[in-house]
Amino acid sequence: MRNIGVEPRINREALVLSYQLINDFSKQKLNSKKITFFVTALLAKDMSDLLKQIATDGHEVGCHYFYHDLMFKQSNLEINRNLELAKNAIFQATDIEPVVFRAPTFSIPRERRDIFSEVEKHFKLDSSYVLDLGKFTKEQYFQESPFTLEHLIEIPIVPKSFFSSKLKMKSGGTYFRFFSKKMIEEVMLYNVELGFAPLVYLHPYDYLQNREFWVSINDFIAARKLKYLIKYFRQIQWVGIGNRSVFPKLNYLLENFEHQGPMSLLLDEK
Incomplete structure (x- = not known):
């Protein structure tokens, strides 16, 4: 919402x-192996109780910057400051220093x-880079x-091309919901063939089925720009x-890919 001039709001x-759904899934389907949750500093400050619960349950809390901003639009000085503030906010909420960033x-x-040189100053592992092969x-x-x-390990996102390269598909987000389980599997196998860790990334709204994260039209009207009303209707892409x-797709993928646990475990392999 910040990109349209409205301060972000948290749907607690x-x-x-x-x-709760994700944690239950990890217990039932992942043999209680833990997951990495990337969170912003805004969430760490406003929902420190949830972050503390995530850490107490044994999951990893990674950093997802201060706000959900486009980093390439910011100076290195601003980026370094935001990384420092975000890292500290997560530590204050969890009592554990985050080591992974996206x-x-x-x-x-x-x-x-x-920008990666700034990330290296604060974190040991990054998973932000999309490789267009x-x-x-x-x-x-x-x-x-x-x-x-020297001091930053990169676990990249590597899309696979479909339909004569017209679609470059990642194994997460909107792609995960829109496309078939077989196509997602192909993307993950493609990463394995190239020697990369196959990753699935999802957002909180991806798991919910009743548009719980739907943002009201009043929030978009507050931006006072008619063009942003288009974003109101585009929400269907993310939450509808x-x-x-x-969950059925995750169950299918688990038949062929074993969940390895939180991303920081990859540090032990390097």
């Missing part, structure tokens, strides 16, 4: 419900890979930041389509 009830909307493009080879990416940084397929 929906977030708690979503966490940029909001994977907003560290190749043209701004200098249609433009550059794996070897080309590996010769530059973040893969050349494919949500009922999420």
Whole structure:
């Protein structure tokens, strides 16, 4: 909402419900193996009780920046400050220092890979980089930041092309809800073939089926720009389509991919 001039608001009830569903799923289907939750500093401050519960339940709390902002639009000085504030906010809520980071909307493009040097100052593992192997080879990416940084391990997101490269599909988010379980499986197998960890990333709203995260039209009207009303109707993309397929798809993927636990465990393998 910040991008349309409205301060973000937290839907406490929906977030708690979503966490309960995820935590129950981890107990029943993941043999109680834990999950990484990426959270913003805003959430850490306003819902510190939920973050404390997540940490107490044994899950990992990673950092998802201060606000859900596009990092490439900010200066390195501003980025460094926001990373520091976000990391401290999560520590205050959980009593555990976060070691993993993911940029909001994977907003560290190749043209701004200098940002990873700022991330390296605060975290040990990052999962923000989307590798477009249609433009550059794996070897080309590996010769530059973040893969050349000494103190930061990168676990990238690697899309797979479908329909003559017209669709570059990731194994998460809207793609996870919109497309078939077989296509998601293909994306994950593609990552394995390339030597990358296959990742599934989902948001709290992905798990809920009754539009609990729907934002009222009054919040969009508050932006006082007619064009932003389009975003009101676009919410159906995030909170209204494919949500009922999420858990069945996860169950299907678990037949072929064993959940390895929180992302920080990858630090032990490096």
